[in-house]
Amino acid sequence: MLLELVCAVQNYAWGKIGLQSEVAKLQQTNAQFQLSPDQTYAELWMGTHPSGPSRIKSTNESLSDFLCACTNEQDRIERFGSKAYSFSLNELQIFQKLSSQSTSSQPLQTIQLPFLFKVLSVNKALSIQAHPDKRTAQRLYLDRGDLYKDPNHKPEMAIALSEFEALCQFRPFDQIANFLRTIPQLAAVIFYHETKPDQLNDLKESDLKDLFFRMMSCPADILNSNLSSLLEQIDRETKEGESTKTIPTRETNLLLRLQTQFPGDIGLFSIFFLNYITLQPGQGIFLAANEPHAYLSGECIECMACSDNVVRAGLTPKYIDVNTLCSILTYKTGEPPILLGDHCVDGNLSTVVYQPPREILEFQVTKVELKKGGSQEGREYFLPVSKGPVVFFIYEGEGKLKEGSETEIVARKGQCFFVSANSKIQIQTGSREDLIIWAASCNDSMFE
Secondary structure, eight states: OEEEEEOEEEOOTTBEEGGGSHHHHHGGGOTTOOOOTTSEEOEEEESOOTTSOOEETTTOOBHHHHHHOOSSHHHHHHHHOHHHHHHHHHHHHHHHHHHTTOOOSOOOOSOOOSEEEEEEEESSOOOSEEOOOHHHHHHHHHHOTTTOOOOSOOOEEEEESSOEEEEEEEOOHHHHHHHHHHOHHHHHHHHTTOOOHHHHHTOOGGGHHHHHHHHHTOOHHHHHHHHHHHHHHHHHHHHHOGGGOSSOHHHHHHHHHHHHHSTTOGGGGGGGTEEEEEEOTTOEEEEOTTOOEEEEEEEEEEEEESOOOOEEOSSOSSOOOHHHHHHHOOOOBSOOOOBOOEEEEETTEEEEEEOOOTTOOSOEEEEEEEOTTTTTTSOOEEOOOOSSOEEEEEEESEEEEEETTSOOEEEETTOEEEEOTTOOEEEEEOSSOOEEEEEEEOOGGGGO
16 A cells, blocks of 8 residues: 655744755645745654654645544554554553553554654754653653643654764763863863862763753852853953863864854853764764753654654743753763664665664664666566555655556655555666665564
């Protein structure tokens, strides 16, 4: 089964504006989309999450309703695949049981895809945030459902479409300790007025949780005075020349940029605690539950468990919950692994599969590229077949899609499709452009 979707766009304030945004460019093929040149286009959501559900283009029915519309359960299983259906049905039953005990006003009524697939266009920093593990997410939903409306965990993976900047996971502790020793303003927002040399000389990795909490909960007056002092120092050192700098140029430039976006925010000091990474197109990162991160700029593919669960503590005008964030973090240190995906080439068809750890059953991402004219040599090419549901979109080029004896569909950049489990979709290209497709599906480990 192959169905074209109309997908939701989120206009968050941090998104890129107008056609600077890849999200807006992808929506150009959607007849219902009206571009506003001054509007931000931050995220394209492809899936069934209630906060941004996709709809069947031909009927305007929500994808979630369509998946559950069959009166015969066997038909639902055929659309999901047996294991994905069992997984999603179990998640729904857990959600409904929790809903009866929660203060949340958003009970879930229908079965969902296990994953949520997105494209992000980031113009300015997202919040310092983490996504709680499943047990914590359920507790927050029960205790504070007015703020935390989603009881599911949200492990996620981001894959760069352009050069993509992010803060991610705690730095190696020796880097953090060195910043504390060489930037007196940073030490002052943590130790307030009690800083002593031996405190900075005897720092241990086991101190990290306390250090980060002290920084994130620093009183406003102390934050403001020390941030002003640091910015004055940077200005003075910039005028005096490179040899006088105590802060690396890269971190200096980031601090100044974030100050223009979120003046006086405590999140500015987090750059000295978290890894500052730049992904090149095709590189990715996996963000497990309870890992701190903040996307800074660029475009990316993002895929996650079907959840919108976020705990924030800086670089945002939204609700900040420092105590909860600092209590759930893993405090794992070191540089995050960069994902390159598993590459496979078969004639003119190439695939790159990005998988999270095997215990994360909900999702994986596949990039499919068919060279222009690749269908003209007498071979047939197909999208990788999954035992569960698939959502994919055309990222570049134009091609033809066909399932069995059904009428072929001409597909262009931005069009998005749902594919039922075990469906075999033939793809063809013309002679002018390569065809590039990004697809989300359940992790292969779900079917083992």
